[in-house]
Amino acid sequence: MLDLLFLAIIIAFFLLALAYIAGCDKLRKGEKS
Amino acid sequence: MTTNGILQILLFFFVLTLLAKPVGIYLLKVYNGERTILSTIFGPVERLFYAITRVDPAREMNWKQYGIAMLLFSLVSSIALYAVQRLQFYLPLNTQEFAGPTADSSFNTAVSFVTNTNWQGYGGETTMSYYTQMTGLALQNFLSAAVGMALAIVFIRGIARFETDKLGNFWVDLVRGTLYVLLPLSFLAAIFFVSQGVVQNFKAYDTAQLTQSFVVQVDKKDADGNVVKDEAGENVKEDSTVNTQTIAQGPVASQLAIKMLGTNGGGFFNANSAHPFENPTPFSNLIQMLLIFIIPAGFTYTLGRMVKSPGHGWAVYAAMSILFLTGAFITYGAESQGNPLYPANVDQVVVGGNFEGKETRFGVANSALFATVTTDASCGAVNSMHDSFTPIGGMVPLVNIMLGEVVFGGVGAGMYGILVMIILTVFLAGLMVGRTPEYLGKKIEAYDVQMATLYILIFPLTILGFTAISSVSPDFGLTSLNNQGAHGLSEILYAFTSGTGNNGSAFAGISANTLWYNTTIGIAMLVGRFFMIIPMLAIAGNLAGKKKIPATLGTFPVNTPLFAVLLVSIILIVGALTFFPVLSLSPILEHFQMYAGQTF
Numbered sequence: 001m002l003d004l005l006f007l008a009i010i011i012a013f014f015l016l017a018l019a020y021i022a023g024c025d026k027l028r029k030g031e032k033s
Numbered sequence: 034m035t036t037n038g039i040l041q042i043l044l045f046f047f048v049l050t051l052l053a054k055p056v057g058i059y060l061l062k063v064y065n066g067e068r069t070i071l072s073t074i075f076g077p078v079e080r081l082f083y084a085i086t087r088v089d090p091a092r093e094m095n096w097k098q099y100g101i102a103m104l105l106f107s108l109v110s111s112i113a114l115y116a117v118q119r120l121q122f123y124l125p126l127n128t129q130e131f132a133g134p135t136a137d138s139s140f141n142t143a144v145s146f147v148t149n150t151n152w153q154g155y156g157g158e159t160t161m162s163y164y165t166q167m168t169g170l171a172l173q174n175f176l177s178a179a180v181g182m183a184l185a186i187v188f189i190r191g192i193a194r195f196e197t198d199k200l201g202n203f204w205v206d207l208v209r210g211t212l213y214v215l216l217p218l219s220f221l222a223a224i225f226f227v228s229q230g231v232v233q234n235f236k237a238y239d240t241a242q243l244t245q246s247f248v249v250q251v252d253k254k255d256a257d258g259n260v261v262k263d264e265a266g267e268n269v270k271e272d273s274t275v276n277t278q279t280i281a282q283g284p285v286a287s288q289l290a291i292k293m294l295g296t297n298g299g300g301f302f303n304a305n306s307a308h309p310f311e312n313p314t315p316f317s318n319l320i321q322m323l324l325i326f327i328i329p330a331g332f333t334y335t336l337g338r339m340v341k342s343p344g345h346g347w348a349v350y351a352a353m354s355i356l357f358l359t360g361a362f363i364t365y366g367a368e369s370q371g372n373p374l375y376p377a378n379v380d381q382v383v384v385g386g387n388f389e390g391k392e393t394r395f396g397v398a399n400s401a402l403f404a405t406v407t408t409d410a411s412c413g414a415v416n417s418m419h420d421s422f423t424p425i426g427g428m429v430p431l432v433n434i435m436l437g438e439v440v441f442g443g444v445g446a447g448m449y450g451i452l453v454m455i456i457l458t459v460f461l462a463g464l465m466v467g468r469t470p471e472y473l474g475k476k477i478e479a480y481d482v483q484m485a486t487l488y489i490l491i492f493p494l495t496i497l498g499f500t501a502i503s504s505v506s507p508d509f510g511l512t513s514l515n516n517q518g519a520h521g522l523s524e525i526l527y528a529f530t531s532g533t534g535n536n537g538s539a540f541a542g543i544s545a546n547t548l549w550y551n552t553t554i555g556i557a558m559l560v561g562r563f564f565m566i567i568p569m570l571a572i573a574g575n576l577a578g579k580k581k582i583p584a585t586l587g588t589f590p591v592n593t594p595l596f597a598v599l600l601v602s603i604i605l606i607v608g609a610l611t612f613f614p615v616l617s618l619s620p621i622l623e624h625f626q627m628y629a630g631q632t633f
Contacts, residue, residue: 002135002136002137003119003136005136006115006136006137006139006140007112007115009140009552009555009556010108010111010112010115010140010143010144011108011112013556013559013563014104014105014107014108014111014563017104017563017564017567018101018104020563020564020567021097021100021101021104021567021570021571024484024567024568024571025097025571027480027483028480028571028574028575
């Protein structure tokens with residue numbers, strides 16, 4: 001059970017990081033427009 | 034401080050300076066895709082990699098594609114390393130028949146090695162099989178270092194290129210960095226370490242009969258193996274006579290080489306580079322310190338050449354050198370003063386100062402130097418116990434990490450860290466003269482500064498947030514401490530600073546292999562690595578797209594001593610403003626308490 005929890009933390013973190021990339025890019029596009 | 038000690042520190046710096054340029058030129062060739070002296074050997078291997086993985090080396094990526102590739106690679110690496118640990122009992126080369134580490138420890142170690150932190154909540158020789166050490170930990174030592182180097186090159190390309198969104202190919206940078214830089218240098222270093230007495234074998238551990246047995250106190254256990262407790266709930270102790278010593282073995286030299294070169298720092302043994310099988314001689318100690326700094330130092334020259342301003346590279350090298358030498362001599366000065374609480378009849382001068390937690394074969398000077406080098410870079414290997422340093426001597430390693438490990442820094446991480454600081458420096462210089470800031474022909478605009486600010490704020494937020502929670506949580510934060518008061522706070526602060534800064538060195542004195550610390554330090558390592566890389570990549574992408582503007586009389590030159598001094602000032606001010614309050618409650622307070630006669 002703990003294995004699933006920690007694997008879920010790892011996967012959730014990297015999904016968050018992908019969203020972070022999208023957020024930084026959106027901010028940049030907002031600056032340019 | 035002795036003349037001998039001072040000369041040894043200066044000798045180290047002199048040799049490093051001599052090596053910076055040739056290494057920088059070599060790195061330039063590798064990342065520009067040029068032919069090197071190793072192309073004959075590794076060229077076919079490189080092409081085979083691309084053929085198998087169907088990577089087109091000519092196809093370059095923008096910053097988002099580069100970032101996504103890096104994240105996916107790190108995600109797969111983390112899960113694979115987690116699985117190797119949990120399944121190690123069923124995997125080969127497990128001579129001691131170790132069970133898999135607990136789930137929380139495996140999580141901590143997996144993200145630790147993938148983020149190039151190498152924080153170790155476990156003891157290597159009592160936890161990890163040779164298979165896990167080699168295919169899990171040592172493999173990530175190579176790959177996480179290669180990822181860091183690739184990211185540094187991307188940032189430099191972002192500065193060097195104009196009006197493009199292409200920053201290179203992640204897979205090509207990863208493969209070339211591993212094949213042409215890390216693998217050959219590690220091979221040579223491993224051979225050297227074996228010559229010095231570092232072990233390299235697959236033998237089961239030896240057992241030696243002690244010539245003189247001794248008695249230790251251990252927890253008393255009942256017939257079922259459970260620890261016996263008294264009425265107050267404390268563990269009952271009993272005497273145990275020790276007649277034998279287990280001599281751990283293993284493929285140490287091969288892991289040691291990349292541990293230093295890749296600024297990983299995770300020891301094969303729990304005692305890390307203080308262990309005689311992992312750092313047997315003063316000569317091996319010197320080479321280990323040089324291996325930590327050699328690639329980050331070379332990157333300063335690579336920067337200068339790639340942006341067509343060698344003077345800028347040397348100015349960055351000078352700024353790093355000022356901070357490095359200052360830190361080294363403060364640590365050495367503090368440690369050579371000795372401990373004022375020893376009775377007057379204890380002669381500390383004869384051993385060179387405060388000798389607690391230090392190895393006799395290295396002495397005070399080389400212990401202080403090693404501590405400075407390993408925390409300037411994001412290495413984290415130790416040859417002495419930082420917890421036993423004087424408060425000021427122990428504060429320097431802590432501050433080095435708090436400054437963002439930009440003093441040469443980790444392989445790649447140090448370079449992109451200081452480039453973010455440079456962005457801030459030219460921004461502030463621009464504000465001072467009332468002009469739009471420029472850096473090497475590019476205007477520094479709001480978005481660049483926003484991302485740089487994000488990069489800088491994430492770091493203290495993570496460290497101070499987790500430290501604050503742990504410091505007021507008696508059930509899971511404070512129970513792991515071996516010391517109370519200001520020193521106890523230093524131990525918690527160091528743990529989260531080391532984790533978030535991807536350093537990995539331990540202050541010791543804190544039992545971090547608990548569910549709370551394994552999980553929170555694990556999260557701190559992930560945030561400290563990837564949430565800082567992403568804004569850095571965004572700056573690189575934004576810079577690469579800018580037009581070149583000609584330098585004018587109002588342009589702040591970035592290849593002068595003034596720039597180096599301003600850069601040093603900005604690094605210190607940002608670090609001091611952020612962390613001075615917590616430092617004043619930990620090592621600074623402890624320093625005054627020590628002179629008032631109080632210990633913890």
